[in-house]
Amino acid sequence: MHPRRARAVVAGAVLGLLLAGCGGSARHPGPSSSATGAANPLDNVGTAGNVLAVKIDNVTAHIQAIQQGLAQADIVYWIQVEGGQSRFLAVFDANHLPATIGPVRSARQTDIPLLQQYGHLDLAYSGAISGLLPLLARADLQNVTPVEDPDAFSNRGVDPTFVDPQQILARYPSVPARSPGFTFGPAPDGGSALAAATWHLPAASIGVRYEGGGYRVAVDGHPAWSGTATVVVQHVSIVPGDFTDFNAGHPDNEVVTRTVGAGPAQVLRDGQVWNVQWSRPDPAGGTAFTLPNGRQMPFATGPVLVVLVP
Numbered sequence: 001m002h003p004r005r006a007r008a009v010v011a012g013a014v015l016g017l018l019l020a021g022c023g024g025s026a027r028h029p030g031p032s033s034s035a036t037g038a039a040n041p042l043d044n045v046g047t048a049g050n051v052l053a054v055k056i057d058n059v060t061a062h063i064q065a066i067q068q069g070l071a072q073a074d075i076v077y078w079i080q081v082e083g084g085q086s087r088f089l090a091v092f093d094a095n096h097l098p099a100t101i102g103p104v105r106s107a108r109q110t111d112i113p114l115l116q117q118y119g120h121l122d123l124a125y126s127g128a129i130s131g132l133l134p135l136l137a138r139a140d141l142q143n144v145t146p147v148e149d150p151d152a153f154s155n156r157g158v159d160p161t162f163v164d165p166q167q168i169l170a171r172y173p174s175v176p177a178r179s180p181g182f183t184f185g186p187a188p189d190g191g192s193a194l195a196a197a198t199w200h201l202p203a204a205s206i207g208v209r210y211e212g213g214g215y216r217v218a219v220d221g222h223p224a225w226s227g228t229a230t231v232v233v234q235h236v237s238i239v240p241g242d243f244t245d246f247n248a249g250h251p252d253n254e255v256v257t258r259t260v261g262a263g264p265a266q267v268l269r270d271g272q273v274w275n276v277q278w279s280r281p282d283p284a285g286g287t288a289f290t291l292p293n294g295r296q297m298p299f300a301t302g303p304v305l306v307v308l309v310p
Contacts, residue, residue, distance in 0.1 A: 050093065050094050050121075050169070050173075050174060050175050051091065051092070051093060051094065051118065051121045051122065051174055051175075052091070052092045052094070052097075052121065052122045052123075052124060052168055052169055052174070053089060053091045053092075053111075053115055053118075053121055053122065053123045053124070054069070054089075054090050054092070054101045054102070054104060054123075054124045054125070054163060055088070055089055055104060055105050055106065055107055055108070055111065055123070055124070055126075056069070056070065056088040056089070056101065056102060056103065056104065057102070057103040057104070058085075058086050058087055058204075058219060058220075059085055061220065061222050063103060063160065064220070064222050064224060065222075066160060067102070067103065068098060068099075068100050068101060068102055069090065069092070069098040069100065069101035069102065069165075070088060070090055070224065070225050071098075071225035071226070071227060072096060072097070072098045073090035073091060073092050073303060074091055074092060074093050074304070075090070075091040075180070075303070075304045075305075075306065076088055076090045076091075076228075076303070076304070076305050076306070077089040077090075077091075077306045077308060078206050078305065078306070078308060079108070079114075079257055079308050080201045080202075080238050080255055080257060080308070080309075081108055081254070081255065082253060082254050082255060083202075083203055084202025084203035084204065085201070085203045085204050086201055086204035086206070086219075087105060087108070089114065089115075091118070091121075092165060094169050097165040097169070098165065099166075100154070100162045100163065100164060100165075101124070101163050101165055102161060102163055103160030103161060103162060104124060104126045104153065104160075104161045104162060104163050105125065105126060106125055106126055106129075107125040107127075107128040107132065107136055108128075108241075108254060108256075109132055109135070109241045109254060109256050110241075110255075110256050110257045110259075111123065112135060112139045112141070113258075113260055113283055114257070114259045115139075116139070116140065116284060117178060117180050117181065117259075117280065117283070117284065117285060117286050117287065118178060118180055119140065119175075119178040120141065120174060120175070121141065121142065121174045122141070122142040122144055122168055122169065122172050122174045123136075123141045123142065123143055123144065124144045124145070124152070124163045124165075124168055125143075125144075125145060126145060126146055126153070126161050127145070142172045142174055144163075144168050144172060149167075149171065152167045152168050152171070178284070178285070178286060179286050180287060181286020181287045181288050181289075182286070182287075182289075182304065183289075183296040183297065183298050183299065184298055184299050184300070184301050185298035187269060187270050187272065187298065187300070188291060188295070188297070188298065190274060190291070190292075191269075191272030191273060191274050192272060192273055192274075193271060193272055193273075194210075194268060194271070194272060194273040195209060195210050195271055196208065196209040196210065197268070197273075198218075199233060199309050200309075201309065201310075204219075204220055205219070205221065206218070206219050206220075206307055207219075207221075208231050208305070210268075210270075210271040211226070212226075214226060214228055214229055214302065215227075215228040215229075215231055215268070215305070217305060227302070228302070228303050228304070228305045229269065229299070229300040229301060229302025229303055229304065230267065230268065230269045230300045230303075230305070231267070231268040231269070231304075231305045231307065232265060232266075232267055232289065232299075232304060232305070232306045232307065233265055233266040233267075233268070233307045233309060234259075234263070234265045234278050234306055234307065235263045235309060235310070236258055236259060236261075236263060236308050236309070236310070237257075237258040237261070237263075237310070238256070238258070238308075238310050239255065239256050239258065240253060240254075240255060241253065241255050241256045257308050259280060259287070260281070260282075260283050261279075261280065261281070262277065262278060262279040262280070262281070263277070263278055264276075264277060264278075265277065265278040267289060267297050269299060269300040270300060274291065274297055275292070276289045276290055276291055276292075277289070277290050278290075
């Protein structure tokens with residue numbers, strides 16, 4: 001096993017589970033800060049360059065084979081896009097960035113309200129539907145694209161495209177003012193054993209298996225990465241978006257995943273599952289995951305995968 005190392009987390013505690021790359025083993029978490037602590041959980045890692053979100057491609061087995069950086073993300077969201085396919089939105093802390101992240105893909109309408117709960121952070125993406133560009137420009141985000149900063153991207157103008165996270169956070173310091181609302185701590189009573197599970201979108205799937213103290217993740221049946229400490233399955237409304245893309249001469253209707261509101265969820269950790277309720281009434285606030293007894297569901301210290309399903 002790799003040595004212990006403290007890890008600052010965007011989620012309200014310090015995450016120490018640093019993964020050794022796609023499919024690699026995990027570094028066990030170091031000491032964590034209070035799960036109920038300050039409004040800005042990144043105050044302890046400095047005042048600049050803290051958090052970066054990146055939109056990552058996930059369409060084919062070929063793309064999945066060349067993905068970089070997902071294993072080192074603090075929080076990964078699995079999100080439905082047009083055609084029933086999926087994309088990842090990964091959130092990285094500056095203390096332990098991978099050398100490269102990608103393949104980087106286009107922003108979607110879903111990304112703006114989803115990231116609003118973090119406060120101002122950097123969002124790296126490659127392109128967007130023209131109608132969405134004004135909304136991205138007005139959002140509380142630092143937009144980083146190959147157009148604004150081509151030097152931060154490799155293979156610019158050619159697929160696939162990767163991003164240098166060190167360059168981005170050095171040029172665009174970003175300190176979120178808010179936590180996404182997660183709580184970390186020991187597992188509560190009441191969980192049920194669940195070693196493996198798979199969830200489906202119309203044209204995509206994601207599955208996890210608990211092994212060696214963490215979860216191995218497979219996407220569309222292909223191994224992706226390992227070492228995730230907590231898997232959150234958040235049941236949401238997925239509705240038609242406001243924009244249509246014309247790809248190869250035919251319309252491609254976007255969808256929007258609604259992450260503001262409330263609904264059922266499951267939390268998987270330590271080879272067990274708990275049924276909870278998620279709630280985010282305020283778009284600027286974090287998402288709470290509440291047990292039937294009214295207490296917050298604590299996550300295991302380490303990377304979090306959030307699976308957003310209908």
